[in-house]
Amino acid sequence: MAATKPLKIVLFLGTVRENRLGLRVAKFMQNYLVKTGHDVDFMDAQELDLPLLKKPLHFYRDQSEAPPLLVDLGQRVKTADGYVMVSGEYNHSIPPALSNLLDYFPGSSFSYKPSAIVCYSPGQYGGMRAAIQLRALLGEIGCLSVSNIFGIPQANKSLDEEGNPQNDHMESGAKRLITQLDWHAHAMRNHRESVGIPK
Amino acid sequence: MAATKPLKIVLFLGTVRENRLGLRVAKFMQNYLVKTGHDVDFMDAQELDLPLLKKPLHFYRDQSEAPPLLVDLGQRVKTADGYVMVSGEYNHSIPPALSNLLDYFPGSSFSYKPSAIVCYSPGQYGGMRAAIQLRALLGEIGCLSVSNIFGIPQANKSLDEEGNPQNDHMESGAKRLITQLDWHAHAMRNHRESVGIPK
Amino acid sequence: MAATKPLKIVLFLGTVRENRLGLRVAKFMQNYLVKTGHDVDFMDAQELDLPLLKKPLHFYRDQSEAPPLLVDLGQRVKTADGYVMVSGEYNHSIPPALSNLLDYFPGSSFSYKPSAIVCYSPGQYGGMRAAIQLRALLGEIGCLSVSNIFGIPQANKSLDEEGNPQNDHMESGAKRLITQLDWHAHAMRNHRESVGIPK
Amino acid sequence: MAATKPLKIVLFLGTVRENRLGLRVAKFMQNYLVKTGHDVDFMDAQELDLPLLKKPLHFYRDQSEAPPLLVDLGQRVKTADGYVMVSGEYNHSIPPALSNLLDYFPGSSFSYKPSAIVCYSPGQYGGMRAAIQLRALLGEIGCLSVSNIFGIPQANKSLDEEGNPQNDHMESGAKRLITQLDWHAHAMRNHRESVGIPK
Numbered sequence: 021m022a023a024t025k026p027l028k029i030v031l032f033l034g035t036v037r038e039n040r041l042g043l044r045v046a047k048f049m050q051n052y053l054v055k056t057g058h059d060v061d062f063m064d065a066q067e068l069d070l071p072l073l074k075k076p077l078h079f080y081r082d083q084s085e086a087p088p089l090l091v092d093l094g095q096r097v098k099t100a101d102g103y104v105m106v107s108g109e110y111n112h113s114i115p116p117a118l119s120n121l122l123d124y125f126p127g128s129s130f131s132y133k134p135s136a137i138v139c140y141s142p143g144q145y146g147g148m149r150a151a152i153q154l155r156a157l158l159g160e161i162g163c164l165s166v167s168n169i170f171g172i173p174q175a176n177k178s179l180d181e182e183g184n185p186q187n188d189h190m191e192s193g194a195k196r197l198i199t200q201l202d203w204h205a206h207a208m209r210n211h212r213e214s215v216g217i218p219k
Numbered sequence: 220m221a222a223t224k225p226l227k228i229v230l231f232l233g234t235v236r237e238n239r240l241g242l243r244v245a246k247f248m249q250n251y252l253v254k255t256g257h258d259v260d261f262m263d264a265q266e267l268d269l270p271l272l273k274k275p276l277h278f279y280r281d282q283s284e285a286p287p288l289l290v291d292l293g294q295r296v297k298t299a300d301g302y303v304m305v306s307g308e309y310n311h312s313i314p315p316a317l318s319n320l321l322d323y324f325p326g327s328s329f330s331y332k333p334s335a336i337v338c339y340s341p342g343q344y345g346g347m348r349a350a351i352q353l354r355a356l357l358g359e360i361g362c363l364s365v366s367n368i369f370g371i372p373q374a375n376k377s378l379d380e381e382g383n384p385q386n387d388h389m390e391s392g393a394k395r396l397i398t399q400l401d402w403h404a405h406a407m408r409n410h411r412e413s414v415g416i417p418k
Numbered sequence: 419m420a421a422t423k424p425l426k427i428v429l430f431l432g433t434v435r436e437n438r439l440g441l442r443v444a445k446f447m448q449n450y451l452v453k454t455g456h457d458v459d460f461m462d463a464q465e466l467d468l469p470l471l472k473k474p475l476h477f478y479r480d481q482s483e484a485p486p487l488l489v490d491l492g493q494r495v496k497t498a499d500g501y502v503m504v505s506g507e508y509n510h511s512i513p514p515a516l517s518n519l520l521d522y523f524p525g526s527s528f529s530y531k532p533s534a535i536v537c538y539s540p541g542q543y544g545g546m547r548a549a550i551q552l553r554a555l556l557g558e559i560g561c562l563s564v565s566n567i568f569g570i571p572q573a574n575k576s577l578d579e580e581g582n583p584q585n586d587h588m589e590s591g592a593k594r595l596i597t598q599l600d601w602h603a604h605a606m607r608n609h610r611e612s613v614g615i616p617k
Numbered sequence: 618m619a620a621t622k623p624l625k626i627v628l629f630l631g632t633v634r635e636n637r638l639g640l641r642v643a644k645f646m647q648n649y650l651v652k653t654g655h656d657v658d659f660m661d662a663q664e665l666d667l668p669l670l671k672k673p674l675h676f677y678r679d680q681s682e683a684p685p686l687l688v689d690l691g692q693r694v695k696t697a698d699g700y701v702m703v704s705g706e707y708n709h710s711i712p713p714a715l716s717n718l719l720d721y722f723p724g725s726s727f728s729y730k731p732s733a734i735v736c737y738s739p740g741q742y743g744g745m746r747a748a749i750q751l752r753a754l755l756g757e758i759g760c761l762s763v764s765n766i767f768g769i770p771q772a773n774k775s776l777d778e779e780g781n782p783q784n785d786h787m788e789s790g791a792k793r794l795i796t797q798l799d800w801h802a803h804a805m806r807n808h809r810e811s812v813g814i815p816k
């Protein structure tokens with residue numbers, strides 16, 4: 021498998037809060053993905069600064085009338101081989117900055133590809149309740165979330181501000197998750213290239 | 220019960236999308252609530268135009284530094300007796316404009332009060348998947364959602380643009396839901412007035 | 419409030435597995451509830467030994483043809499003031515022994531009363547994913563789950579086999595949960611006694 | 618693709634209730650799967666008559682001490698290429714007969730394969746709330762549920778007792794779902810045969 025073209029992974033960070041912990045989680049995952057040979061495209065809700073969704077990309081009949089940033093993002097989402105979602109948890113639910121970002125794009129851009137959920141919290145449950153809601157959302161948009169969910173409790177202690185791991189669980193957790201993502205991403209990419217996708 | 224002070228209900232509409240169906244649902248519920256003697260405070264995410272949440276109201280140590288609009292909204296949320304949530308469904312999940320609005324306020328403002336979920340969709344499932352996620356969110360912020368969920372499939376046919384019902388199910392559905400909300404709102408208000416709330 | 423009649427609480431334990439951890443959680447909660455003045459009725463799925471549900475109690479048109487055990491249980495459920503659910507987590511979901519037990523009874527028996535969720539696991543997430551599913555089930559049958567969810571990670575270390583707490587979090591966790599349950603149970607019982615229930 | 622070996626699909630029916638509607642749904646799906654060239658293995662919770670789970674198959678250290686029926690079922694689950702879940706909805710949740718059946722087997726038997734959800738109800742929401750819980754369970758055991766969920770409202774009218782469709786939506790609904798299942802099942806089988814599975 022040596023000469024395999026790298027997997028293109030879009031890494032979503034869905035929080036715009038002051039002092040957000042998610043950035044250190046995203047940095048850690050970005051580092052891990054680069055280190056393990058992925059082609060990483062980092063989409064940070066804060067940097068993108070998209071407003072609450074008034075009109076998704078696929079609702080513009082004439083795509084030339086859509087905001088250029090959105091068209092560009094849509095193209096990058098569409099050409100990815102898989103997705104990593106870095107999600108906090110607000111009130112046991114998906115952070116609105118994350119669902120808002122994902123809702124901009126049509127399900128067809130995500131379909132027949134896998135996704136991986138990394139959830140975190142400052143507390144002990146690691147954002148697992150939001151992760152389960154996110155699994156429902158990801159299923160609906162077509163990028164099936166792999167079995168493992170990488171939960172990071174006490175994210176402020178597990179990672180420093182640059183995303184450097186502060187304990188041994190971080191590397192092994194990322195490895196377990198990304199191994200599953202890679203397997204499914206290769207399986208699906210091979211099959212897309214071999215037979216296309218339905219319809 | 221004739222002289223009972225009216226229940227103060229905050230009615231949340233959580234969508235800012237172009238051509239949103241939710242407005243007709245909210246108008247219908249507003250009319251129903253007014254007609255049945257409630258004191259209704261309508262909070263429309265589109266009119267409020269709050270950005271994606273950077274800092275919730277309760278994270279300002281000095282409340283005088285918080286945006287005046289937010290302080291005013293917080294006061295209105297806090298003094299309500301109950302809540303009605305009008306929720307669409309985006310990708311089987313809570314519309315981000317709704318979770319974003321609710322996340323601005325502390326759980327303590329919602330606690331020991333009931334809430335009621337009205338969900339809708341243009342399709343046949345009436346937004347029920349988002350409603351279930353919303354039940355989790357409402358539980359966490361403290362306003363327990365009553366048993367009944369009022370689902371409105373094909374909302375574009377069930378209500379006209381002014382929120383006038385186009386079939387018999389609308390009135391009976393609203394009645395079932397609001398009867399449960401009222402019962403719990405009175406039970407909890409009486410108990411708050413009688414013994415206060417814990418801690 | 420000195421002379422208030424004790425709250426009658428049905429405590430459900432929904433597991434029949436060999437070496438189940440749930441029994442120590444249920445014993446702990448039973449002790450806590452008794453100690454704090456509740457009238458506790460413990461329903462243990464293992465002791466009851468009900469089979470997978472073929473016919474719920476309310477589907478017998480002639481109740482005299484229903485199994486006497488079921489009729490008796492139904493009466494006890496119906497006359498309770500509130501419920502405590504002790505739930506493990508199987509595959510991120512509600513243990514079937516718990517949903518199976520609850521499904522035997524009509525929603526009308528649970529309605530207009532509160533419930534409290536105690537979840538546990540041998541691992542670090544304390545059964546929180548099952549708890550969220552359970553919140554949906556409890557909402558539907560009418561006994562609204564209070565805001566707090568008492569999650570017990572590493573239940574095998576937190577409690578001994580007799581349900582004795584092995585750390586300080588157990589008592590404070592139970593207190594937070596049951597304080598909320600009591601408040602809602604009193605609010606709803608007072609209101610039931612004052613105005614009855616709808617319809 | 619003419620000479621491709623048929624996909625082996627285990628079709629689970631998870632209800633043992635009197636007058637269960639699920640049997641007609643399962644018959645319909647069985648017919649559809651056979652007609653479209655699948656090798657179908659139908660596992661009906663009622664016929665299997667397994668009790669509430671005391672000990673899962675993988676908890677027997679010595680598999681020769683496990684009940685022979687369970688060992689046989691486990692082998693059939695393990696060698697499948699994909700799964701179809703026929704699920705009703707009890708109290709907005711997964712029917713216990715379904716979760717109970719699935720919980721008997723280790724996640725490793727389901728892993729790196731896809732699953733498809735068919736949900737139904739006598740009412741208008743088609744069991745969609747249970748389906749979403751089931752998506753969480755299926756994710757955890759490793760058989761990722763495909764994006765489409767085939768919901769059948771008013772199942773008593775949509776299918777006769779032999780599973781014959783009574784409207785045009787049934788065939789098109791089954792086709793949409795199974796097309797997605799097949800695509801993923803082939804993608805994953807090819808990849809399993811090519812590189813094995815992780816670890």
